[in-house]
Amino acid sequence: MYCNFFILDKEAVEEVKSQREIPDIQPGCIVQLRVEVPENKRRVSTVKGIVIARRNAGLNTTFRLRRLVAGVGVESLFPLYSPNIKEIKVLDKKKVRRAKLYYLRDKMNALKKQ
Amino acid sequence: MAASKGGRGLLHQLRSLSICSNSSTFSLRGFSSEPLLTDHDYERRRRIMEAKPVVMGSNSNRTGVIAVKCGMTALWDKWGARVPVSVLWVDDNIVTQVKTLETDCTTALQIGCGQKKAKHLRKPEVGHFRAQGVPLKRKLKEFPVTEDALLPPGTSISVRHFVPGQYVDVTSINRGKGFQGGMKRWGFSGMPASHGASLSHRSIGSTGQRDAPGKVFKGKKMPGRMGGKQQTVKNVWVYKIDPKRNLMWVRGQVPGAEGNFVFIKDAVYRKPDTAMLPFPTYFAPSDEETEDLEPLVADLGEIDPFMAAD
Numbered sequence: 001m002y003c004n005f006f007i008l009d010k011e012a013v014e015e016v017k018s019q020r021e022i023p024d025i026q027p028g029c030i031v032q033l034r035v036e037v038p039e040n041k042r043r044v045s046t047v048k049g050i051v052i053a054r055r056n057a058g059l060n061t062t063f064r065l066r067r068l069v070a071g072v073g074v075e076s077l078f079p080l081y082s083p084n085i086k087e088i089k090v091l092d093k094k095k096v097r098r099a100k101l102y103y104l105r106d107k108m109n110a111l112k113k114q
Numbered sequence: 115m116a117a118s119k120g121g122r123g124l125l126h127q128l129r130s131l132s133i134c135s136n137s138s139t140f141s142l143r144g145f146s147s148e149p150l151l152t153d154h155d156y157e158r159r160r161r162i163m164e165a166k167p168v169v170m171g172s173n174s175n176r177t178g179v180i181a182v183k184c185g186m187t188a189l190w191d192k193w194g195a196r197v198p199v200s201v202l203w204v205d206d207n208i209v210t211q212v213k214t215l216e217t218d219c220t221t222a223l224q225i226g227c228g229q230k231k232a233k234h235l236r237k238p239e240v241g242h243f244r245a246q247g248v249p250l251k252r253k254l255k256e257f258p259v260t261e262d263a264l265l266p267p268g269t270s271i272s273v274r275h276f277v278p279g280q281y282v283d284v285t286s287i288n289r290g291k292g293f294q295g296g297m298k299r300w301g302f303s304g305m306p307a308s309h310g311a312s313l314s315h316r317s318i319g320s321t322g323q324r325d326a327p328g329k330v331f332k333g334k335k336m337p338g339r340m341g342g343k344q345q346t347v348k349n350v351w352v353y354k355i356d357p358k359r360n361l362m363w364v365r366g367q368v369p370g371a372e373g374n375f376v377f378i379k380d381a382v383y384r385k386p387d388t389a390m391l392p393f394p395t396y397f398a399p400s401d402e403e404t405e406d407l408e409p410l411v412a413d414l415g416e417i418d419p420f421m422a423a424d
Contacts, residue, residue: 004359005184005201005372012189038194038420060188084194 009058016059016081023088025063025080027051028096033065033078034087044086047076050094052101066104073108163212163266170393171262177395178257178379179204179275180227181362183286185372189353189363192411193418199353200368202284202376204360207271210248212264213256222258223265226251227375253375263394273360274396279412281349281381286370290342300335345369349384356409 016022025031032048049067052075061080066073078085170176181202188198204227211224230252232240243250246267265271276282296302296318305311305319318337321330347369354363362378370376380386 004203004361008184008201008361009187036194038418042418042420058187082194083190 006058012059013081016083022080023090025051025054025088025090026093027054027099027101028094029090030092030094031065032089032091033085035078036084036086038084048091049076050101050104052104053099066101073105163264165266165269165397167397168262168393170388170391171260172388173260174262174388174393175258175260176263176275176380176391176393177209177223177225177259177265177271178255178377179207179271179273180225180253180255181205181376181378182227183368183370183372183374183376184361186367191353191414193414193420195419197353197365198367199363199365202362202364202368202378204271204273204275204362204378206251206360208248208251209265209267209269209271210243210246210251210254211256212267214264215261220258221261221264222256223263224254224256225271226254228252255375255377257377257379259394265394269395271395272357272398273355273362274357274398275392276352276355276362276378277386277390277392278352278355278410280352280386280391281384282352282364282378283346283348283381284350284364284368284376284378285344285346286368286374286376288341288343288345288369289371291340293338294340295337296335299337299340302335349381352412354409354411358409 029051030048031051032046034044035047036042036044047065047067049065051063052066053064055062059081062077063080064075064077066075068074181204184201184203186198186200188196191197206228208226209223210226213220213222213224215221226243226248228251230250232250235243235250240250248268291298295316297304297316302318304316305314307315318335321334321336347367350368351365352362353365355361368376380391
């Protein structure tokens with residue numbers, strides 16, 4: 001049957017997981033990424049911020065990172081299993097009582113401590 | 115035998131019998147109970163086809179394939195770019211009938227896809243499969259081909275009929291959208307949301323002139339049922355092929371909902387190199403194990419497309 005579509009997704013996820021070590025990222029984690037940007041001449045940049053949302057969709061699972069870039073709060077969306085993310089390191093885990101931390105958009109002082 | 119060939123053939127023979135009465139073989143029989151055309155005549159006209167590779171000419175047309183739309187996802191190619199893909203499952207395709215110029219006035223191959231139980235099929239349909247000596251299929255579709263691309267009934271067509279990197283045309287019945295207005299169905303722009311426009315923000319506006327012509331032309335675009343019609347998406351790029359599971363990943367959208375049958379043919383406008391396509395279809399060598407085959411991905415070239423922009 002065409003339900004093998006879900007099996008394809010799981011296999012792709014397991015293949016990526018076996019190649020790279022991908023920790024469990026939950027909202028509230030402070031995370032440091034090393035991202036290779038192909039559009040920017042493949043420079044590997046370090047990105048550090050707090051995870052405010054995670055969307056589970058098999059291979060296309062994404063998470064939102066909120067960080068301070070030059071004094072401005074910036075949110076970025078990263079696919080978890082992208083080959084462009086070279087390394088993910090979980091620095092700290094804060095206790096949160098929400099799955100999506102969009103209230104942090106109104107609280108700028110929370111970011112300044114990072 | 116003559117009766118099983120269909121009413122149209124028999125009536126055609128009767129009409130030709132009445133018009134040209136100088137044909138010696140038929141005038142002798144008159145109105146007897148024997149069939150007009152014997153088995154001998156049919157054997158003479160039926161052609162023997164072999165399943166073996168042929169060199170593809172410039173005007174040749176290969177068969178298409180019936181697949182099932184599984185869903186959509188997005189993959190990363192080897193350079194890290196995102197490719198949105200539709201997954202199509204070429205489920206057990208077999209040639210169920212061959213139509214030639216002598217018997218059917220056209221050269222075509224009828225392909226069957228899927229499986230079906232005899233108790234779920236009507237008796238004439240079961241008889242059709244039994245007459246051709248072919249397993250019972252869920253969906254049948256005829257693909258017009260050139261004479262050199264004919265295959266014998268029972269030849270199985272796998273997903274390796276297509277080559278990753280080629281372009282295909284995908285046909286299917288698109289999703290039904292129900293009764294829709296002019297803006298969604300035909301792309302009309304509607305009227306202003308304010309500035310005094312009264313009760314007609316999404317209406318179709320005028321439908322014609324005054325009393326010359328005094329009518330609305332046929333085919334005037336109006337609200338109605340949208341979708342549920344056959345649509346062909348052209349020049350779809352084949353990204354990846356999995357011969358073990360008969361799966362095909364194509365870039366972009368494909369008409370229809372998940373679980374629907376789609377018909378895939380070689381692209382008409384972006385024809386690939388004739389040397390790289392298996393013609394008339396891909397014949398697996400006998401020593402090849404289907405379980406050991408790896409997915410084939412389209413060749414994306416050696417130059418990194420992101421670095422080449424310098």
